[in-house]
Amino acid sequence: MCRHLAYLGPPVSLRSLLFDPPYGLLRQSWAPRDMRGGGTINADGFGVGWYPDGGEPVRYRRAQPMWSDTTLPELAAVTTAGGVLAAVRSATVGMPLHETAAAPFAEGRWLFSHNGVVRGWPDSLVPLAGGLPLRDLLTLEVPTDSALLWALVRHRLRAGATPGDAVAGTVAAVAAAAPGSRLNLLLTDGVTVAASVAGHALSVRRTPESVLLASEPSDDDPGWRPVPDGRLVVATAAGLDVRELTVA
Numbered sequence: 001m002c003r004h005l006a007y008l009g010p011p012v013s014l015r016s017l018l019f020d021p022p023y024g025l026l027r028q029s030w031a032p033r034d035m036r037g038g039g040t041i042n043a044d045g046f047g048v049g050w051y052p053d054g055g056e057p058v059r060y061r062r063a064q065p066m067w068s069d070t071t072l073p074e075l076a077a078v079t080t081a082g083g084v085l086a087a088v089r090s091a092t093v094g095m096p097l098h099e100t101a102a103a104p105f106a107e108g109r110w111l112f113s114h115n116g117v118v119r120g121w122p123d124s125l126v127p128l129a130g131g132l133p134l135r136d137l138l139t140l141e142v143p144t145d146s147a148l149l150w151a152l153v154r155h156r157l158r159a160g161a162t163p164g165d166a167v168a169g170t171v172a173a174v175a176a177a178a179p180g181s182r183l184n185l186l187l188t189d190g191v192t193v194a195a196s197v198a199g200h201a202l203s204v205r206r207t208p209e210s211v212l213l214a215s216e217p218s219d220d221d222p223g224w225r226p227v228p229d230g231r232l233v234v235a236t237a238a239g240l241d242v243r244e245l246t247v248a
């Protein structure tokens with residue numbers, strides 16, 4: 001069910017993140033190694049967001065499988081960035097197939113992705129959605145659980161929450177309202193990345209000057225570390241903090 005990744009560090013090509021690794025996001029779109037929670041392939045769209053020279057992020061999203069896009073390989077070969085968030089999508093049954101449903105969701109410097117599903121959607125989230133400004137609901141990019149989760153995270157960010165608190169607070173509130181949900185969230189502003197591990201896998205690979213978080217390792221490098229379920233990862237290119245996710 002969807003796979004995502006985030007990279008922070010010295011500029012690298014999108015190709016080196018998406019296409020070159022033997023089990024990178026391209027391979028994960030048709031042969032993921034870990035698809036707990038249902039689904040077999042991630043063919044319902046994809047998206048890449050990156051930060052050009054410290055500016056606001058640029059996105060490239062499509063509703064088609066990553067492997068069938070003929071533009072992305074050329075774009076990825078010539079595009080380098082020091083901050084990247086990318087995802088391939090396996091749509092939850094009943095949710096729309098459209099490029100606006102493919103992560104990353106974005107506003108300003110923020111990029112966001114959700115790997116998972118909200119149980120009892122949409123009724124289970126009525127109490128939480130009621131706390132959002134009506135404008136946010138009326139301008140929801142697409143009627144999916146992931147888009148509403150992004151609205152909830154963004155609401156906390158606008159109120160001044162740190163990325164880690166925005167992710168952890170949203171996971172706690174949604175887990176309480178919709179028990180059994182799978183809520184692996186990924187949020188970055190190009191400097192800090194926050195990721196929850198709640199129902200799906202996440203692995204981390206660090207070097208002294210970079211960090212790569214991914215639903216599953218993109219190669220067999222022994223540097224990959226799986227993050228246990230129920231954790232929040234907050235990282236910059238220079239350091240990483242892993243703490244318990246507290247469920248309200």
Ligand code: GLN
Nearest residue numbers: 001002090091092115116
């Ligand atoms: N439920 C979300 C969607 O349909 C995410 C799906 C997933 O993680 N597979 O877009």
